[in-house]
């Protein structure tokens with residue numbers, strides 16, 4: 431499978447773009463565990479052209495994380511084109527356009543998945559952005575706005591005609607937000623449409639290596655994108671890659687191995703920002719990590735970890751955690 435000039439091995443698995451999650455330190459960690467491509471958090475085109483400093487820091491990419499896709503969102507053509515050019519200067523491998531974000535402050539204004547209600551506008555933006563930059567442009571979207579407007583099969587053809595290099599589909603409508611189960615049927619329909627020739631990346635609810643393999647086998651997608659399941663568990667990429675290669679689960683490591691991965695994430699984050707911001711950023715990963723599930727009476731420890739504001743304090747608490755004998759069963 432290839433996107434533009436980038437060649438991927440069989441069964442590529444990508445790290446999904448996630449706001450406040452996929453900063454460079456987390457992307458590098460996921461890459462280490464085998465993610466075949468990583469995505470930046472989405473970047474507001476409006477903020478980018480105003481050169482807001484927090485937004486500008488999202489433009490940083492490292493050679494060690496390549497291939498890396500940079501994602502922007504917006505609702506007007508001119509700012510999206512200008513933002514695309516700014517992104518191109520930052521030299522990502524791919525520019526991804528977000529037409530999937532369901533949150534009110536984005537979709538309510540017609541950007542992100544809001545664009546599913548104005549597909550002609552979406553196509554105009556895509557066409558103009560593709561013309562404006564020399565790197566491959568890809569799109570990430572959902573099935574449609576709601577149950578009565580699942581337009582993705584038709585939309586995919588039109589997006590392809592605009593010159594995009596790949597399409598990611600999250601198997602939910604905007605109305606679903608993140609509820610219910612992702613429906614992969616239409617993703618498969620897009621992939622199996624004989625008129626489609628660009629790579630199709632499937633996304634939604636891939637939480638285990640088995641599910642990932644099933645997505646490849648039953649829908650025939652060219653790549654699978656993993657979101658929430660890797661928050662606090664970047665090792666899932668290694669587990670998935672092992673399963674796809676060998677057809678059996680990767681051997682489990684001892685508890686401390688995973689704990690050290692979480693510590694590394696915190697260290698990378700602190701090195702990238704500073705102690706306070708690095709710890710703040712890591713809290714979401716600690717809170718979401720499956721590593722601590724099933725540890726008896728864990729709540730006070732969890733709260734203490736999420737309140738700690740120095741590395742000494744946080745690592746001190748982490749060092750005291752004992753997995754107990756439930757670890758193997760629960761994790």
Ligand SMILES: Cc1cc2nc3c(=O)[nH]c(=O)nc-3n(C[C@H](O)[C@H](O)[C@H](O)COP(=O)(O)O)c2cc1C
Nearest residue numbers: 446447448449471472528600634635636656657658
């Ligand atoms: C915290 C969070 C932030 C997200 N931010 C973005 C984003 O910036 N851009 C985007 O295209 N999708 C974003 N998403 C959606 C994910 O990329 C993905 O499509 C969604 O979580 C479904 O995949 P999953 O079931 O594997 O989590 C975000 C999701 C979460 C949970």
